Amino acid sequence: MKKLINNVDDIVKEQLEGMALAHPELKFNDEPRYVWHEPKQKQVALLSGGGSGHEPLHAGFIGDxxxxxxxxxxxxTSPTPDQMYECAQKVDAGEGVLFFVKNYTGDVLNFETAVELLHGDDVKVGSIIIDDDVAVKDSLYTAGRRGVAATVLLEKIVGAAAAQGQSLEQCEALARRVNNQARSFGVALQACTVPAAGKPSFVLADNEVEFGVGIHGEPGIERREFTDVKTLVEQVFSELVDCPDYSRTLREWDREKGEWTELETTTERFDLDSEYIVLVNGLGGTPQCELLGVYREFALKCKATGYNIGRQLIGDYCTALNMEGFSITMLKADKELLELWDAAVNTPALRWKC
Amino acid sequence: MKKLINNVDDIVKEQLEGMALAHPELKFNDEPRYVWHEPKQKQVALLSGGGSGHEPLHAGFIGDxxxxxxxxxxxxTSPTPDQMYECAQKVDAGEGVLFFVKNYTGDVLNFETAVELLHGDDVKVGSIIIDDDVAVKDSLYTAGRRGVAATVLLEKIVGAAAAQGQSLEQCEALARRVNNQARSFGVALQACTVPAAGKPSFVLADNEVEFGVGIHGEPGIERREFTDVKTLVEQVFSELVDCPDYSRTLREWDREKGEWTELETTTERFDLDSEYIVLVNGLGGTPQCELLGVYREFALKCKATGYNIGRQLIGDYCTALNMEGFSITMLKADKELLELWDAAVNTPALRWKC
Amino acid sequence: MTIEKSQILNWLNSCADIFAKERDYLTQLDADIGDADHGINMNRGFERVKDKITTIEDQDIGTIFKTTGMTLLSSVGGASGPLYGTFFIRAAAAGNGKQSIDLNDLCQIFSDGVDGVVARGKAQPGDKTMCDVWWTVVEALEKSKDEGQDLQQALVAMGEASEKGAAATIEMQAKKGRASYLGERSIGHQDPGATSSMMMVKALRDVVVGQA
Amino acid sequence: MTIEKSQILNWLNSCADIFAKERDYLTQLDADIGDADHGINMNRGFERVKDKITTIEDQDIGTIFKTTGMTLLSSVGGASGPLYGTFFIRAAAAGNGKQSIDLNDLCQIFSDGVDGVVARGKAQPGDKTMCDVWWTVVEALEKSKDEGQDLQQALVAMGEASEKGAAATIEMQAKKGRASYLGERSIGHQDPGATSSMMMVKALRDVVVGQA
Ligand SMILES: Nc1ncnc2c1ncn2[C@@H]1O[C@H](COP(=O)(O)OP(=O)(O)O)[C@@H](O)[C@H]1O
Ligand SMILES: Nc1ncnc2c1ncn2[C@@H]1O[C@H](COP(=O)(O)OP(=O)(O)O)[C@@H](O)[C@H]1O
Ligand SMILES: [Mg+2]
Ligand SMILES: [Mg+2]
Ligand SMILES: [Mg+2]
Ligand SMILES: [Mg+2]
Structure with missing residues (x-):
């Protein structure tokens, strides 16, 4: 293992210090660990979190x-409840705090604890589960679909809504809608190396890919033969569009009763009338030039089948350390979502119109 | 070798098609190969080029x-004169065309031929050599310093000047000034694999880096021991700031006489009174999180020594396929350069204020 | 015969030592079917526990467990952090005000603990989780109680049960946690959380009974 | 004895075949001290030349060389593209209007060619470039002329000279082109451009004299 680090134990701290040095408008607190900024206006505070190694997710998306x-x-490794608890206290401007939680057992459990603690302190708090990874087929025999790169799209869109002054309830409803309209699927060509583990999490032959891989170096849903990018992207396209309805029970925090309620909810169908926001996301070790090749195949396939790409983003946004590979996210969008997508954003990793 | 491509022979074409599909405001011509866009206003046309494999350089920086x-x-592999010739014809709006040429024998020779051809057709043409790589020590026994990541900063700054309506002569003078105030130095942790070659250009042990590496998979100036990011960045910092004056003869096109003139020119000294624009550039296979660690060390070292970082950019901007490693560029800037840097830019890979 | 508070403290310290030693092994188990961090998580958490308990040695066993749970909760992260955290926080009740515990208490402590884990994580028997060890362990303790075994005998049986519980996860298909994404590919690997639980159980036996 | 136009066409075709065959070898030489593309560049360029010359078989040798040069210029890229392009464009003069060439012409052709390369690339003897082959070759041809050798003998000597010229680059330190960045590390490797030049020279010998 050769990495640009000093000490395996300090890498998260040092990379966040690097980010804070580069972007003085971001404030970094080390114990417990969180990063935040002061929004221009009083608004619902949006708070994300999860394991590190997915840079620029999460801290790279803090900003107006x-x-x-x-x-x-x-x-x-998902963060601990004291981090969310203190960060929420710091950023709450009285309009409430909304947590974005990717659907992993660890993240869910740790954020739930934080929600309970904050409720006890009279903070208006909500929590949204993101579960867009269609590689996971069922929720009965698994922990349910994982939260992956749709997180970026969701945070951008709800971020625009919050900046416009929408309420906690409106932001929650919007986030749930975006989550149900988004699907992602990932493929790895080569595993990442978790620094503390010191060697690649798995080893693939030159003609193999992990198909339906997550963003934590865990093996994928199956190992497939790799021939060329066209074939591979067509397989991913099928997984995304030929995806049956998916119903699952998601826990939501009932602010009135102060308890968790279980809500059965079903994903939205894709159709040919909508526009889609497409994210071709690099997993960390794949160069731009190859991602452009992936986008080409995907765009051609969409054209051929009548799917309408309204907006696109190509690059490393939700990574898995140095994993080689990509994921594709499709978000079914209407006018409202497109407008929120186009709205000004100013963060280290996503910036336009300001 | 496992790459997200179809056919080794088609990868440049297909990645450019991918870019054009993603950014319909960019037009792609395949034979001869060039990409261009229609600026909002009539202005000096700025034209770059060089081998592929450095994405987002060059086409990713086309735009307002x-x-x-x-x-x-x-x-x-540097492009051929017919490409520059036809592209220049296409983009010339009567204000003249300025070529940005990185200092490699191949680029220089091919661009020179294009300049001569265009001059014959009465196109007002200029050509700027970029040679910022301080890893190359002399120009007597080598082809001279290479052009590397300062290209990005130079193109941004001169791009802003051209968009403001500055003349070809002004743009040339500005570009020469930026080039003489910029220094870069690169390090590789692992070689890239040129697709047509099929295997890594060199192999490094786990405790070795190529120090002073270029962006073409060629070996660096020397092979050094790698211990940690702090030590490595301090070594790079010394190479950048302790760099002696560098004089060399650069060829310039004399539009009046229609011939090449040789101009002896010397780099600018660095001082502690200026602000610096710093680019921590990933070489393609290095994840964000590690680049942030590199930036941290560099920023701390600058603070400790009194160098003032005025602006920064961290990410993959001038890559070498999937090479693991980074380069650091320092550009000594004054108020004029900082204002041009801050001006609106709207390209696939660099965007702000619009 | 009872387990003294000093032995409980020794146990927690011993867990810290074991997780330092077995960090890479547990991480490797997690690399096979998870994200290669379980050993690192347990090591980080119990290092903190070891530090922390030096400041509360005077307190009762309940407080020690509660503090252990809170410390794990705020230092382990991942799935195992809140689960082991909850385990100890729930386990604390039956140790409240006590300076020593007997077989009955131990049975209650572990049984409350695993109930807490289930309340949070909803695991069912056979889901290939740490619970598959704790259930086997509680069952063994109940049996020892019913059969009137002494504490020493019960702890030996408990240790064996934990090994069985952990080994049994090899053939299971994961239905909870990160390993569940692998579907059938999770079969054939011992669950990392079950393994760390087994290590904790055996550490208690070894502290009280002496190395086997 | 002269070299007929048909043999010149055979030569260019044979170069195309050789660069197709030696593509990976030349690329590997370039990987050692350059950027691993020289074989690919030469292969791409001469494939085009091969296509192109079928359309101008009727023209004189000068035109054939000029077309070859223009084709290389617009298809090879890199340093070698403009250099080989210039080589053939400059070489064309001495072939203008001719359907066959003699030893004198050949000497002039190669000498004009390498002068063109130097005008563009400024290489000096010992800089470890393709020129180190062409100079040795021109020198050998001059010597054959002076000694009154026949074309056949001259071509054999020329082939040997090209091998010597290429081999001599091994011990040189590169001072031009990409390999110059390596400084002393460039010593010990045969220059890719010198090697492709040698291949072209030997191909001409083989076409005219017959495989040795
Ligand atoms: N829902 C659950 N109930 C009980 N135990 C669980 C559950 N989910 C995961 N685990 C346990 O947690 C272990 C993984 O812990 P760890 O690797 O530290 O966390 P993460 O999976 O978040 O990386 C698994 O081996 C399993 O024993
Ligand atoms: N200035 C020069 N004069 C003569 N030959 C040169 C010069 N620079 C480079 N060369 C030749 O070009 C060869 C490299 O060609 P190639 O690999 O195709 O181009 P590039 O170096 O641009 O990748 C070198 O091996 C050398 O023989
Ligand atoms: Mg984890
Ligand atoms: Mg080249
Ligand atoms: Mg884990
Ligand atoms: Mg080359």
Missing amino acids: GMLTGACPGEVF | GMLTGACPGEVF
């Missing part, structure tokens, strides 16, 4: 028009 | 406030 704060855990 | 067009060669 997107996140208010983020709680990074250790590499691939 | 930066390049007008670019001529990508095959992977790591």
Whole structure:
């Protein structure tokens, strides 16, 4: 293993210090660990978090028009409740705090604890589960679909809504809608190396890919033969569009009763009338030139089948350390979502119109 | 070798098609190969080019406030004169065309031929050599310093000047000034794999780096021991700031006489009174999180020694396929350069204020 | 015969030592079917526990467990952090005000603990989680109680049960946690959380009974 | 004895075949001290030349060389593209209007060619470039002329000279082109451009004299 680090134990701290040095408008607190900024206006505070190693997720999306704060855990390890608790206290402007939680057992459990603690302190708090990874087929025999790169799209869109002054309830409803309209699927060509583990999490032959891989170096849904990018992207396209309805029970925090309620909810169908926001996302070790090749195949396939790409983003946005590979996210969008997408955003990793 | 491509022979074409599909405001011509856009206003046309494999350089920087067009060669192979010739014809709005040429024998020779051809057709043409790589120590026993990541800063700054309506002569003078105030130095942790070659250009042990590496997979100036990011960045910092004056003869096109003149020119000294624009540039296979660690060390070292970082950019801007490693560029800036840097830019890879 | 508070403290310290030693092994188990961090998580958490308990040695066993749970909760992260955290926080009740515990208490402590884990994580038997060890362990303790075994015998049986519980996860298909994404590919690997639970159980046996 | 136009066409075709065959070898030489593309560049360029010359078989040798040069210029890229392009464009003069060439012409052709390369690339003897082959070759041809050798003998000597010229680059330190960045590390490797030049020279010998 050769990495640009000093000490395996300090890498999360030092990378966040690097980010804070580069972007003085971001404030970094080390114990407990969180990053935040002061929004221009009084608004619902949007708070994300999860394991580190997915850079620029999460802290790279803090700024006007997107996140208010983020709680990074250790590499691939969800953060602890004290981080969310203190960060939420810091960023709450009285309009309430909304947590964005990717659907992993660890993230869910740790954020739930934080929600309970904050409720006890009379903070108006909400929590949204993101579960866009269609590689996971069922929720009965698994922990349910994982939260992956749709997180970026969701945080951008809800970030714009919050900046426009929408309420906590409106932001929650919007986030749930975006989550149900988004699908992602990932493929790895080569595993990442978790620094503390010191060697690649798995080894693939030159003609193999992990198909349906997550963002934590865990193996994918299956190992497939790799021939060329066209074939591979067509397989991913099928997984995304030929995806059956998916119903699952998601826990939501009932602010009135102060308890968790279980809500059965079903994903939205894709159709040919909508526009889609497409994210071709690099997993960390794949160069731009190859991602452009992936986008080409995907765009051609969409054209051929009548799917209408309204907006696109190509690059490393939700990574898995140095994993080689990509994921594709499709978000079915209407006028409202497109407008929120186009709205000004000013963060280290996503910036336009300001 | 496992890459997200179809056919080794088609990768440049397909990646440019991908870019054009993603950014319909960019037009792509395949034979001869070039990419261009229509600027909002009548202005000096800025044209870049060079081997492919450095994405987002060059085509990713086409757009308002930066390049007008670019001529990508095959992977790591400079483009041919017919590309520059036709692209220049296409983008010339009567205000003249300025070529940005990185100092490699191949680029220089091919661009020179294009300049001569265009001059014959009465196009007002200029050509700027970029040679910022301080890893190359002399120009007597070598082809001279290479052009590397300062290209990005130079194209941004001159792009802003051209968009403001500055003349070809003004743009040339500005570009020469930026080039003499910029220094870069690169380090590789792992070689890239040129697709047509099929295997890594060199192999490094786990405790070795190529120190002073270029962006074409060629070995660096020397092989050094790698211990940690702090030590490595301090070594790079010394190379950048302790760099003696560098004089060399650069060829310039004399539009009046229609011939090449040789101009002896010397780099600018660095001082502690200026602000610096710093680019921590990933070489393609290095994840964000590690680049942030590099930036941290560099920023701390600058603070400790009194160098003042006025602006920064961290990410993959001038890459070498999937090479693991980074380069650091320092550009000594004054108020004028900082204002041009801050001006609006709207390209696939660099965007702000619009 | 009872387990003294000093032995409980020794146990927690011993867990810290074991997780320092087995960090890479547990991480490797997690690399096979998870995200290669379980050993690192447990090591980080119990290092903190070890530090922390030096400041509360005077308190009762309940407080020690509660503090252990809170410390794990705010230092382990991942799935195992809140689960082991909850385990100890719930386990604390049956140790409240006590300076020593007997077989009955121990049975209650572990059984409350695993109930807490289930309340949070909803695991069912056979889901290939740490619970598959704790259930086997509680069952063994109940049996020892019913059969009137002494504490020493019960702890030996408990240690064996934990090994069985952990080994049994090899053939299971994961239905909870990160390993569940692998579907059938999770079969054939011992669950990392079950393994760390087994290590904790055996550490208690070894502290009280002496190395086997 | 002269070299007929048909043999010149055979030569260019044979170069195309050789660069197709030696593509990876030349690329590997370039990987050692350059950027691993020289074989690919030469292969791409001469494939085009091969296509192109079928359309101008009727023209004189000068035109054939000029077309070859223009084709290389617009298809090879890199340093070698403009250099080989210039080589053939300059070489064309001495072939203008001719359907065959003699030893004198050949000497002039190669000498004009390498002068063109120097005008563009400024290489000096010992800089470890393709010129180190062409100079040795021109020198050998001059010597054959002076000694009154026949064309056949001259071509054999020329082939040997090209091998010597290429081999001599091994011990040189590169001072031009990409390999110059390596400084002393460039010593010990045969220059890719010198090697492709040698291949072209030997191809001409083989076409005219017959495989050795
Ligand atoms: N829902 C659950 N109930 C009980 N135990 C669980 C559950 N989910 C995961 N675990 C346990 O947690 C272990 C993984 O812990 P760890 O690797 O530290 O966290 P993460 O999976 O978040 O990386 C698994 O081996 C399993 O024993
Ligand atoms: N200034 C020069 N004069 C003569 N030959 C040169 C010069 N620079 C480079 N060369 C030749 O070009 C060869 C490299 O060609 P190639 O690999 O195709 O181009 P590039 O170096 O641009 O990748 C070198 O091996 C050398 O023989
Ligand atoms: Mg984890
Ligand atoms: Mg080249
Ligand atoms: Mg884990
Ligand atoms: Mg080359």
